[in-house]
Amino acid sequence: MTNSDLNRYKDKAFQVFGICCTFLGLIVLAVFLIDILIKGLGRIDWDFITSLPSRRAMRAGILTAWVGTLWILVLTALIAIPLGVAAGVYLQEYARKSRLSDFLEINIANLAGVPSIIYGLLGLEVFVRQMGLGESLLAGAFTLSLLVLPIIIVTTREAIKAVPGSIRDASLALGASKWQTIWMQILPASAGGIMTGVILSLSRAVGEAAPLIVIGALAYVPFVPESPLDEFTVLPIQIFNWVSRPQEEFLINAASAIIILLFITFLLNGIAVYLRYRQQKKVKW
Numbered sequence: 001m002t003n004s005d006l007n008r009y010k011d012k013a014f015q016v017f018g019i020c021c022t023f024l025g026l027i028v029l030a031v032f033l034i035d036i037l038i039k040g041l042g043r044i045d046w047d048f049i050t051s052l053p054s055r056r057a058m059r060a061g062i063l064t065a066w067v068g069t070l071w072i073l074v075l076t077a078l079i080a081i082p083l084g085v086a087a088g089v090y091l092q093e094y095a096r097k098s099r100l101s102d103f104l105e106i107n108i109a110n111l112a113g114v115p116s117i118i119y120g121l122l123g124l125e126v127f128v129r130q131m132g133l134g135e136s137l138l139a140g141a142f143t144l145s146l147l148v149l150p151i152i153i154v155t156t157r158e159a160i161k162a163v164p165g166s167i168r169d170a171s172l173a174l175g176a177s178k179w180q181t182i183w184m185q186i187l188p189a190s191a192g193g194i195m196t197g198v199i200l201s202l203s204r205a206v207g208e209a210a211p212l213i214v215i216g217a218l219a220y221v222p223f224v225p226e227s228p229l230d231e232f233t234v235l236p237i238q239i240f241n242w243v244s245r246p247q248e249e250f251l252i253n254a255a256s257a258i259i260i261l262l263f264i265t266f267l268l269n270g271i272a273v274y275l276r277y278r279q280q281k282k283v284k285w
Contacts, residue, residue, distance in 0.1 A: 239261065
């Protein structure tokens with residue numbers, strides 16, 4: 001047997017192994033989802049969505065949790081999207097190649113893989129203690145903005161890189177300034193990729209519980225937050241609270257909340273896929 005034949009058999013073995021692992025993972029995921037659906041679908045109704053939390057499982061709802069999640073999602077988007085897109089544009093279009101820019105690029109890429117609880121500890125010290133925001137929605141939004149900023153920056157840069165240089169050259173040749181070229185040509189052409197990264201990063205923020213628990217988000221909030229400085233809870237923390245209780249009724253409530261959280265996440269991911277498909281169909285190089 002030659003070395004080429006041996007390498008071919010190794011490649012096939014790795015392919016078979018990868019297919020088996022993927023199939024096994026899909027089976028486990030399907031079993032988990034089916035179990036969640038069986039337990040939780042019957043509990044989802046209008047009262048469950050519009051009721052305040054309660055110590056009695058059958059009276060408990062997720063009103064404060066999903067309202068807090070919506071607050072966090074909107075505030076995080078308002079903070080992270082302008083900063084992330086602007087930083088990505090600057091690093092890709094304006095920053096000169098130097099040791100400092102290389103250092104920033106490497107560290108931004110590394111920050112995208114930092115465990116979320118580290119951002120929670122950073123948010124606890126900076127936003128809760130030093131800035132005096134306390135256990136508020138604003139502190140949670142700032143913390144999650146730090147979490148998703150590296151992802152938005154990296155995806156923005158990659159989307160801009162994918163725009164052909166001929167578009168940039170043609171705009172400059174017609175007399176447009178660099179900023180006019182970026183604003184009128186580069187950003188519209190890369191909007192699909194940028195929006196995909198933004199929405200996927202926000203869907204990650206929606207599912208985070210660890211950093212919000214660290215900064216002091218509450219598991220039981222008997223009121224709906226009305227301002228960015230109010231205390232709050234979110235769906236992942238509410239699910240964690242219910243799962244930690246021994247009563248079967250609370251586990252059913254947790255399954256129902258998981259279904260709603262999955263629906264929100266799948267909706268955001270679906271919007272990202274649609275926007276990317278629409279942009280690819282609209283813009284053909």
